[in-house]
Amino acid sequence: xxxxxxxxxxVTGASRGFGNVWTRAALRRGDRVVATARDVAALKPLADExxxxxxxxxxxxxxxxxxxxxxxxxxxxxxGIDVVVxxxxxxxxxxxxxxxxxxxxxxxxxxxxxxxxxxxxVLPAMRERGRGHILQVSSIGGVAAxxxxxxxxxxxxxxxxxxxxxxxxxxxxxxxxxxxxxxxxGTDWSGSSSVHAEPxxxxxxxxxxxxxxxxxxxxxxxxxxxxxxxxxxxxxRPPLRLFLGSYCLPIAERxxxxxxxxxREWRALSESADG
Numbered sequence: 001x002x003x004x005x006x007x008x009x010x011v012t013g014a015s016r017g018f019g020n021v022w023t024r025a026a027l028r029r030g031d032r033v034v035a036t037a038r039d040v041a042a043l044k045p046l047a048d049e050x051x052x053x054x055x056x057x058x059x060x061x062x063x064x065x066x067x068x069x070x071x072x073x074x075x076x077x078x079x080g081i082d083v084v085v086x087x088x089x090x091x092x093x094x095x096x097x098x099x100x101x102x103x104x105x106x107x108x109x110x111x112x113x114x115x116x117x118x119x120x121x122v123l124p125a126m127r128e129r130g131r132g133h134i135l136q137v138s139s140i141g142g143v144a145a146x147x148x149x150x151x152x153x154x155x156x157x158x159x160x161x162x163x164x165x166x167x168x169x170x171x172x173x174x175x176x177x178x179x180x181x182x183x184x185x186g187t188d189w190s191g192s193s194s195v196h197a198e199p200x201x202x203x204x205x206x207x208x209x210x211x212x213x214x215x216x217x218x219x220x221x222x223x224x225x226x227x228x229x230x231x232x233x234x235x236x237r238p239p240l241r242l243f244l245g246s247y248c249l250p251i252a253e254r255x256x257x258x259x260x261x262x263x264r265e266w267r268a269l270s271e272s273a274d275g
Contacts, residue, residue: 007233008078010034010071012061012118013088015042017187018137018222022085025226027053034074034081036061036088061088061114062106071121080129083233084122086115087137089155094197095206096150103195104151111155116162123170130174133233136163138181140248144255148203148210167240178238180229183247186219220245 009026013019014035023033027050035043036059043056055077059070075081089111092103115136126132141149142156160179167177188194199207225244232238243249263270 006031007082008032008034008074008080009083009085010036010074010081010118010122011085011087012036012059012114014046014056015039016193017087018182018185018225019085019087020046021222021226022087022229023054025230026083029230032078034070034078036070059088061086061118062109064113064117064120067114067117068121071118075125080125081122082131083133083135084118085135085137086118086159088114089137091149091194092151092197093148093194094151095148095200095203098197098200098203099151100197103197106195107151108155108158111152112158112162115159119166123175126175127170127173132174133176133178133238134163134166135229135233136160136177136179138163138179140181140183140243140251142179142181143248143252146210147206164240176238177240178232179241180232181241181243181248182222182225183243183245184214184217184219185222185225185245187222 014023015037034055036057040058092107142160145153
């Protein structure tokens with residue numbers, strides 16, 4: 001392994017999907033990775049292949065104390081953390097009325113607060129060192145909301161919001177923030193790791209329309225995203241937001257055009273609120 005210019009990554013949800021793909025890509029080019037997962041046994045293939053370049057750790061990101069402890073262990077092992085990838089998360093499927101309190105809280109605890117805890121854990125050392133790059137894994141669902149995914153969308157919109165604020169707060173300390181917004185890749189977010197609310201018959205027509213819209217779309221394997229993520233990590237001036245795949249931009253353009261049209265249509269009423 002060439003360690004002359006190696007950097008250290010801290011990746012949550014490294015056992016599958018994007019987290020696994022990007023962990024492998026980093027390790028293959030000679031970087032080091034603190035790889036976390038709720039089940040550390042799932043990281044054994046990575047540990048067997050890459051040896052001392054990887055530190056596999058058990059981490060449930062909803063546990064703030066555990067997140068701080070994992071960051072400390074990784075920094076102690078490799079002498080600091082350069083890149084953080086807040087990737088751990090899952091999809092909660094169901095209409096807003098269908099979602100239970102427990103399901104809603106669990107979704108926000110993992111997708112939103114889990115990223116917040118890891119971010120808070122890495123910031124002090126990054127500020128002191130005057131460098132670092134935090135990658136927040138959002139979604140096209142963090143830009144446009146879709147039916148039957150209201151709480152998932154809420155978790156990603158929240159992630160986008162605090163990350164945009166964060167970027168402005170930490171830029172003077174040399175810390176970069178990039179919000180990664182993938183399209184519908186073939187990860188497990190909608191598979192075995194997803195949660196489905198108890199369906200209510202009142203929303204069956206919405207569910208069927210949503211399923212029909214997705215039926216003809218073949219998801220792309222997440223492996224093709226590796227080079228793009230390595231490139232954004234290596235960029236001297238990385239973007240605040242980065243779509244992955246060609247699926248996203250047209251959706252974002254329609255969403256923002258629709259918002260602007262509505263604001264303009266109702267501008268007179270809005271301005272009447274000036275008094």
